[in-house]
Each structure stands twice: as C-alpha cells, then as structure tokens.
Amino acid sequence: MAGYYDVILGLIPLTLIGITGVVSVAGLSLTTAVLVGATVSILLIGHALFINGPVTPESKSATPLRTNSAD
Template structure:
C-alpha cells in the first residue's frame, strides 16, 4: 500500500527533474529553472515534515502498562 510519505519521496526527484526540464523547454535558463524546481521540492519536504508530520501511534498509550512487574524475591 502506497502511503503519503511514499508519494512524497517519489515526487521530490520528479518535481526537481521534471520541473527543471519543463521550465528549460519553456524558455527559462537552466540557472533559473533549477532553483525554482528545487524550491518546489523543498516545499514538498517541508509539507511532509511540518504540516503533515508523522506521528507515533504507540506513544500515546502507557508503555509501562505492558511491562511485567519486577519480582524482588
């Protein structure tokens, strides 16, 4: 099953290379197209890290409840 972060990982190089190529073909210089495409890639990374941040589902439960008590005998 493909999740959100798998899609982001696939879109990063696709945005960098594809957008650079498209902007270059559209007439922008390579020295302008690369930073524009890199900004889009950084935006994807920022969205994945800060807007839709990964959460640990197990962190909300009490971890010590699953641990057996220590036998002092």
Template sequence: MTGYYDYILGLIPLALLGITGALVVVGLNVTMAVPMAAGVAALLTGHALFINGPSKSAPSPSPVASAATAERPGPAVLDAD
C-alpha cells in the same frame, strides 16, 4: 501499500527533474529553472516534515504496579571491591 511519505519521496525527484525540464523547454535558462524546481521540492519536504509531520503512535498504557511492589524498596547497591 503506499502512503503519504512514499508519494512525497517520489515527488521530490519528479519535481526536480520534471519542473526543471518543463521550464527549460519553455525557454527559461537552466540556471533559473533548477532553483525554481528546487524550491518546489523544498516546499514538498517542508510540508512532509512540518505540516503533515510524522507522529508517534499512541503510547501503550503502562502496567499498573501492585501495592506489594510499590512499597518494596529498590535493590541495595553492592560495593564490589
């Protein structure tokens, strides 16, 4: 199943190669076409990271400690000399 980030990973090289190629065919120099295509790829990456960023799943609730374990002191520290 493809998700949003799979599409982004596919669009980054497509933007770099496709936009560069299209701009060169139109008549723009390669030295101008590559930075313009890289700007589009950077915008895609920025959108994937900051606008629609990855999020953690909701944390699962921690088990509630019983009263017997909550009142018990922690283990004693042993000095292993």
C-alpha cells in the same frame, strides 16, 4: 499500497527533474529552471516534515511525568 511518505519520496526527484525540464524548455535559463524545480521540491519536503509531520501514536500505558511539588 503506497503511503503518504512513499508518494512524497517519489515526488521529490520527479518535481526537481520534471519542473526543471519544463521550465528550461519554456525558455528560461537552466539556472532559473533548477531554482524553480528545487523550490517546489523543498516545499514538498517542508510539507511532509512540518505540515503533515510524522508522529508516533501515544501509548495508552504511559504514565504522566511526576513533578516535585510540595504537598
């Protein structure tokens, strides 16, 4: 089964090419169409990195860091 990041990796080129093609066929210049497609692709990348970022599960056996405090 494909995970979230597998879907994102597939959607990045699809949105870049697909949206560029649709916007270009709709009548905008190719430069504008690429800009729109790239913006959507960048938003997908940003969502995958910052909104739903990859995190590692915290280890239960990890010990907390000690501080050098005077007792």
